[in-house]
Amino acid sequence: MVGVKKKMVTLVSSDGVEFVVEKRVAEQSLFIKNALNEGGVEEKVMIPIPKVTSDTLSSVLEYCEKHASATEFQENEIEEWDKEYIEKADLDLLYYLLQASYSMSIMGLMELGAKKVASLIRGKSPQEIRELFNIKNDFTPEQEEEIRREMQWNYE
Amino acid sequence: MADGGEPLSDHKLCGFLQAVLSVASPPTLAPGTTCSLFSEGGITGFRSDDGTSLIPIEDHNVKGEVDDSVVSTSNHDGRGGNQGTAASKKRRRGVVLVNGSMSVVHQLHALVSHKCLKIRARVVNVSMREHKGVRVVVLVDVYLPIEVWSGWQFPRSRALAASLFKHLSCNWEMRSSLLAFDQDTGSYHADDECIWGYSDCHVLGCKMHYITSKSDNKMLFNLHEIFKNLPSIERQEKVCSTRIKPEDDSLSPGIWDLADDVLTNVLATLGPKDLLRVAATCHHLWSLAVSIMPCMKLKLFPHQEAAVEWMLKRERKAEVMEHPLYVGFSTDDGFSFYINVVSGEISTGMVPLINDFQGGLFCDEPGLGKTITALSLILKTHGTLADPPPGVNVVWCMHNCDKRCGYYEISADHFATGNFMSMWKRFIGQNVRRGKASSNKSPPDFSLVENSESFLSKQHCSVGSDLPSESTSPSCVSSQIMSGTSSLSMQVKDVLGRARRSSHVKRNLLDTFGKDSGCLNVSIATETENVFYMNTPCPSPIAMEDVSFPRLLRSYKKSRKENAGCSDSSETWVQCDSCRKWRKILQISKLDANAAWFCSMNSDRSYQSCAVPEESWNYKQRITYLPGFYTKGTPQGQEQNVTFFTNVLKEHFTLFDSETKKALTWLANLSPSKLDEMEYAGLRRPLFDTHRVLGKAALGCHKIFQAFGLVRRVEREV
Numbered sequence: 062m063v064g065v066k067k068k069m070v071t072l073v074s075s076d077g078v079e080f081v082v083e084k085r086v087a088e089q090s091l092f093i094k095n096a097l098n099e100g101g102v103e104e105k106v107m108i109p110i111p112k113v114t115s116d117t118l119s120s121v122l123e124y125c126e127k128h129a130s131a132t133e134f135q136e137n138e139i140e141e142w143d144k145e146y147i148e149k150a151d152l153d154l155l156y157y158l159l160q161a162s163y164s165m166s167i168m169g170l171m172e173l174g175a176k177k178v179a180s181l182i183r184g185k186s187p188q189e190i191r192e193l194f195n196i197k198n199d200f201t202p203e204q205e206e207e208i209r210r211e212m213q214w215n216y217e
Numbered sequence: 218m219a220d221g222g223e224p225l226s227d228h229k230l231c232g233f234l235q236a237v238l239s240v241a242s243p244p245t246l247a248p249g250t251t252c253s254l255f256s257e258g259g260i261t262g263f264r265s266d267d268g269t270s271l272i273p274i275e276d277h278n279v280k281g282e283v284d285d286s287v288v289s290t291s292n293h294d295g296r297g298g299n300q301g302t303a304a305s306k307k308r309r310r311g312v313v314l315v316n317g318s319m320s321v322v323h324q325l326h327a328l329v330s331h332k333c334l335k336i337r338a339r340v341v342n343v344s345m346r347e348h349k350g351v352r353v354v355v356l357v358d359v360y361l362p363i364e365v366w367s368g369w370q371f372p373r374s375r376a377l378a379a380s381l382f383k384h385l386s387c388n389w390e391m392r393s394s395l396l397a398f399d400q401d402t403g404s405y406h407a408d409d410e411c412i413w414g415y416s417d418c419h420v421l422g423c424k425m426h427y428i429t430s431k432s433d434n435k436m437l438f439n440l441h442e443i444f445k446n447l448p449s450i451e452r453q454e455k456v457c458s459t460r461i462k463p464e465d466d467s468l469s470p471g472i473w474d475l476a477d478d479v480l481t482n483v484l485a486t487l488g489p490k491d492l493l494r495v496a497a498t499c500h501h502l503w504s505l506a507v508s509i510m511p512c513m514k515l516k517l518f519p520h521q522e523a524a525v526e527w528m529l530k531r532e533r534k535a536e537v538m539e540h541p542l543y544v545g546f547s548t549d550d551g552f553s554f555y556i557n558v559v560s561g562e563i564s565t566g567m568v569p570l571i572n573d574f575q576g577g578l579f580c581d582e583p584g585l586g587k588t589i590t591a592l593s594l595i596l597k598t599h600g601t602l603a604d605p606p607p608g609v610n611v612v613w614c615m616h617n618c619d620k621r622c623g624y625y626e627i628s629a630d631h632f633a634t635g636n637f638m639s640m641w642k643r644f645i646g647q648n649v650r651r652g653k654a655s656s657n658k659s660p661p662d663f664s665l666v667e668n669s670e671s672f673l674s675k676q677h678c679s680v681g682s683d684l685p686s687e688s689t690s691p692s693c694v695s696s697q698i699m700s701g702t703s704s705l706s707m708q709v710k711d712v713l714g715r716a717r718r719s720s721h722v723k724r725n726l727l728d729t730f731g732k733d734s735g736c737l738n739v740s741i742a743t744e745t746e747n748v749f750y751m752n753t754p755c756p757s758p759i760a761m762e763d764v765s766f767p768r769l770l771r772s773y774k775k776s777r778k779e780n781a782g783c784s785d786s787s788e789t790w791v792q793c794d795s796c797r798k799w800r801k802i803l804q805i806s807k808l809d810a811n812a813a814w815f816c817s818m819n820s821d822r823s824y825q826s827c828a829v830p831e832e833s834w835n836y837k838q839r840i841t842y843l844p845g846f847y848t849k850g851t852p853q854g855q856e857q858n859v860t861f862f863t864n865v866l867k868e869h870f871t872l873f874d875s876e877t878k879k880a881l882t883w884l885a886n887l888s889p890s891k892l893d894e895m896e897y898a899g900l901r902r903p904l905f906d907t908h909r910v911l912g913k914a915a916l917g918c919h920k921i922f923q924a925f926g927l928v929r930r931v932e933r934e935v
Contacts, residue, residue, distance in 0.1 A: 156470050159479045171482060178472075179486040187497040194472040197462035199500050208497050 070097065071107045072122075078115035079107075082122055089125035091166035112164055117157040120150070124170050147177045228335050228360035229548045232385030233392050235341065235421035236321050237412055238263060238271035240351045249396070250340045252355060254326050261326045263338055263355055271340075271353050273320045273419055320419045324381045325357065333371045333378050335360040341395050344412045352412045354421055356395055359385055365554055366565050375561030382544065382556045384420045389549045461501045477505060484509050489599040510593040521590045524579065528594045531577040540569040796827035 068084040070093070087108075088094040096108055110118060124146060131139050150158060155174055162170035182190055191198055200208065240246075252263040252271060262272035328334050342354035359381075362369055371378045386392075412421065461473040461480075472480075480502070484492060489511040496506035508522050517525065543555040543564060555564045581587050611625045791802050793816045800819050816827045823829065 153470050156472065156474055159475055163476050163479045171479065175479065175482040176486055178483045179491075182483075182487060182495055183491050185491075185494065187494050190495055191464070191498050194461075194498075195464045196472065196499050196502075197464045198498065199462055205497075208503075 072118065073107055073109045074115040074118040075109075075111055075113055076115050078118070080115075080118060080122060082126070083129070086122065086125045086129040089128055089167055089169075090121075091168075093165065110161075110165065113161045114157070117154070117161050120154065120158060121161050121165065121167065121170065124173075125167065128169060143173055147173050150177070227363050229363055229365070229550070229552065230358055231334075231361045231365075231548050231554070232382070232387050232546055233356060233358045234321065234384045234386060235395070236263075236325075236338075236355045236357055236419050237274065237421050238322065238353050238355060238419070239274045240269055240271050240343075240353050246340045246343055246353060248339075248341055248343075252338045252340065254322075254329060254336070254338075256326055256330075261323055263322070265340065271355060273322045274352070319380070321357075321381065321384055322419060324377055325359075328371075328374055328378055328381060331372065331374045333374055334362075339396070342412065346413065349413070354412060356392070358392075361554075361563075365563055366552065370563055371561050376559070377561070379556065379558050379561035382546070382561075383558050384418065384423060385546065387546050387548075392549075461499055480505055481509065485511075487511060489596055510596055511599070512596050513593060515589060517589065517593060518586065520581075521586050521593070524581070524590045525593050525597060528577070528579060528590075529597060532575060532594075532598065535573040535575045537570050538573050540571040543569045793827060798827065798829075798831045800824050800831075 069081050070084050070087040072080045072082060072087060072093070074080065084097070088097070093108055113121070127139070127142055127146075134142075147155075155177060159171060159174040159178070162168075162174060181193060185193065190196070198205075246265055246267070246269060250265045250267065252265040255262060255264045255270070260272055262270055264270050325336055329336060337358040337360070338355045339358075340353055341356045343351065344354075345351045461471075463471055463473055475483075484495060484502070484506055487495060492506055492509060492511045496503045507526065508517070510517060510525070540555075540557070542557045542559050544558050545553060545555050545568065547553040553565070555569060556562070557564070557569075579587060579591065581590075791814050792799050793814060796816060798816065800816060800821070801824075802819060802821070816829070817825055819825050
């Protein structure tokens with residue numbers, strides 16, 4: 062036998078699309094890593110990823126691929142890439158990415174997404190935040206008054 | 218007293234208790250036998266109608282003490298002579314209150330003999346045990362006069378009454394069930410265990426004095442025991458069934474799809490301020506934000522989170538709550554009243570209310586992480602400022618053209634009347650000389666840093682971007698209590714003046730002095746060639762009621778005309794309310810004496826920031842204009858005054874420096890009415906502060922002031 066045969070894993074998104082990726086890429090996700098360990102190191106494993114659509118999964122795998130080979134890059138190079146990566150994601154994709162990274166336990170991606178959301182929130186008034194995320198204000202007027210009083214100096 | 222079965226006409230039944238007594242003879246007592254109090258030969262007890270004496274249970278450990286206290290409180294000279302009256306008198310003070318487990322029989326006797334209340338006593342239970350004797354349970358009804366509802370108070374022995382009332386019960390159903398034994402003669406409670414497990418107070422089923430064994434008595438003073446008995450907060454289980462709801466009913470993906478863990482992750486990366494804002498958007502985020510300590514990588518333990526929550530609650534606006542010392546009672550016919558269980562005051566009608574205070578004590582066992590918890594509180598409140606005290610007007614103004622600053626004035630004197638704004642007199646430093654009243658180092662300014670806290674707060678204001686600065690008006694001795702955590706948080710370096718509860722003491726010197734200082738009459742003199750002499754143009758000693766700036770200015774201008782020599786005398790100086798630096802300003806017209814002024818409002822571009830140092834005082838420059846003094850009541854400009862003044866200054870020539878000059882300038886600027894005041898009041902705090910802060914330099918002017926007969930008033934608070 063010549064060369065090291067790369068171990069491949071097949072991931073199946075919630076809408077049935079199959080993704081064949083290297084094992085080391087897939088193992089960026091703790092969820093997959095655990096699944097692989099449990100099932101023994103078999104080739105051609107099919108791992109269904111529930112709740113993650115193919116669009117999101119491809120984006121997630123893009124991240125995993127980059128970070129699986131992180132050692133080949135400079136530290137700041139990865140950072141730059143991360144920044145660009147999350148920058149181009151729109152709000153909807155951001156939610157999906159966060160949700161996917163949570164269900165697949167990819168800590169790095171989750172942190173990245175959380176930071177992005179936080180940066181969107183930063184410096185905005187409660188009303189602006191509500192508008193941004195389309196959040197319903199479910200406080201009663203009395204509660205709102207109470208909150209307003211509490212953060213009076215800070216409110217506007 | 219116990220007078221048969223008829224209800225007392227002018228008294229109301231207010232409560233009852235069951236006392237346990239011992240009886241020497243075998244029980245021949247029928248249930249319902251009425252008894253009355255007696256006291257003879259040092260023994261206080263009940264005597265039943267048929268002559269049986271019911272006496273308090275002998276307890277050798279407590280007897281002596283109990284008897285003493287009874288002797289003293291009931292003014293009965295007794296206890297059979299083995300203890301002199303003198304000795305018992307000595308013990309009199311405190312014994313009643315401290316010894317909470319004094320026998321209730323003695324308390325009742327004392328109170329009845331002081332005409333504080335009336336009682337009716339009936340036997341309701343008898344229990345006999347071998348070797349232990351016979352115990353009798355007496356139901357004691359306590360009656361208060363009807364006048365309670367028109368303001369009657371206990372005529373005396375209030376503390377004693379208070380401790381008695383702690384034992385009283387108003388459970389009228391229970392009382393009638395006890396009296397039901399009247400019918401079935403001879404049968405008593407089967408369960409008499411509690412009768413034998415009596416406590417020192419001799420009240421049946423007393424919860425307060427339950428710990429009676431000898432070892433437990435010591436435990437009462439054990440800190441651990443005390444803390445164990447303190448009520449603690451119970452952490453409310455979070456109901457996390459809520460979700461973020463979309464504004465419209467769209468099914469599109471949104472933030473509401475995210476798991477709570479993800480949201481927590483997001484929130485944890487936010488700063489305190491943004492966290493607060495996010496929390497204010499909806500319920501779900503609010504509840505998530507509660508447990509997040511911004512800027513903290515640690516996850517707090519549940520007990521720490523609970524502590525932070527509690528401390529936050531304590532820091533917020535104090536609530537009005539029911540007075541914790543008042544215990545509510547109700548008569549058998551439904552009238553309610555409240556008795557303070559410490560002082561014994563009776564209150565009827567509404568529950569007495571008390572204003573809760575803010576802050577509290579945060580005590581935990583060693584090693585439970587108090588430091589982290591306290592730090593979390595600081596981080597959590599970072600970005601919020603304290604509520605202004607009730608009744609103050611917050612004045613908003615622009616700082617640096619784009620940042621809003623708010624401030625309010627508060628004065629100790631006027632707190633009650635709510636007259637805050639009138640207290641506010643902006644001092645516009647109108648300088649008489651070239652040079653100026655400068656910075657908080659200068660005597661004329663005297664706006665000395667009161668303490669490190671206020672200093673810090675000032676700093677905050679100056680940097681504090683869009684945050685308001687609170688300021689208190691001059692003569693006010695800081696009337697706000699600063700809670701510990703915030704004072705801490707203020708010291709966190711970049712807090713930027715947003716501590717939750719901070720108190721700023723702002724002192725404008727002239728105002729301070731305008732209130733409580735005054736001594737010599739002052740007139741303004743000119744000076745040529747380094748010699749001081751009286752010229753006396755000046756704000757002549759007309760009675761100025763209230764010296765405000767424009768007045769000073771006018772009089773000043775007047776003097777200028779007369780003294781053509783002093784060309785630079787009309788400079789106007791303003792003190793920045795944020796950094797306390799003095800700035801020379803060009804357009805006086807723009808000044809509003811009622812509003813705050815900040816460096817950023819300066820029209821002179823080079824001095825528009827608080828960071829710019831104050832214009833220096835060139836103290837090499839000759840004094841060409843300096844006020845002079847003359848004794849009160851004498852005309853101005855007299856030879857002897859000039860000489861005196863000159864001499865004083867000459868004598869202290871070596872002491873002259875910028876500070877001294879400023880001080881003299883300041884003195885000269887005082888209005889006659891202020892000076893009159895100073896005569897009585899003496900120099901006040903500022904000089905003292907000067908002395909403290911400036912050391913030697915201040916000493917100079919201090920000496921000169923002393924030479925003029927101005928002596929620092931002895932401060933009470935110092």
